[in-house]
Amino acid sequence: MNVITTVIKSRHSVRKFKSDPVGDLVIADALECAACAPTAMNIQPWLFGVMKDKMTLSKIAELTDHGKFIAECPLCFAVFGEKKQKYYLEDCCAATENLILGLQAHGVSSCWVAGEKKPYAEAVRKLLGVPEGYTLVSLVPAGSPGEISITPKKEMKMITFSDEFKTE
Numbered sequence: 001m002n003v004i005t006t007v008i009k010s011r012h013s014v015r016k017f018k019s020d021p022v023g024d025l026v027i028a029d030a031l032e033c034a035a036c037a038p039t040a041m042n043i044q045p046w047l048f049g050v051m052k053d054k055m056t057l058s059k060i061a062e063l064t065d066h067g068k069f070i071a072e073c074p075l076c077f078a079v080f081g082e083k084k085q086k087y088y089l090e091d092c093c094a095a096t097e098n099l100i101l102g103l104q105a106h107g108v109s110s111c112w113v114a115g116e117k118k119p120y121a122e123a124v125r126k127l128l129g130v131p132e133g134y135t136l137v138s139l140v141p142a143g144s145p146g147e148i149s150i151t152p153k154k155e156m157k158m159i160t161f162s163d164e165f166k167t168e
């Protein structure tokens, strides 16, 4: 165990937050973590939005199906991918996870809310004035954790194999 693996393992999706604001230095650090993610051919095909305005948060929440709690969070990130780039989805998913872990390292919880495969992706893009060549990949509401629930994970022996997969 080391500090980085401890941060990774301590992350849980949080959907209820305290109203305390998240500091600008934490936001900037987490965004830099997102922007450090690996990308195919180093194209970095992304755009990161940070929304704090209550009205904007409510409008985003209203558009989603499983993100209604966004209305109550202190801030929400949005990750957009440049659609013409072949690996934009993989790249932006890597950035989303880096963003989430960057926040977690500062004790700020979050939840990955789906974007790219959702019918509201286009409406969120338009709401935030993002250029047409981009599509929403993920929304990441964040804040100090209000309520944490721990989800069960599969046993390692059920999901790993060495050298060659064998059924027992």
Ligand SMILES: Cc1cc2nc3c(=O)[nH]c(=O)nc-3n(C[C@H](O)[C@H](O)[C@H](O)COP(=O)(O)O)c2cc1C
Residues within 6 Å of the ligand: 011, 012, 013, 014, 015, 066, 067, 111, 112, 113, 114, 115, 149, 150, 151
């Ligand atoms: C691609 C993706 C989309 C997700 N979409 C939503 C969502 O729309 N709303 C939500 O509340 N959680 C969403 N989640 C969070 C998952 O529900 C959560 O990661 C899962 O239940 C495991 O819990 P954990 O994150 O605490 O380990 C999403 C996660 C991923 C990776």
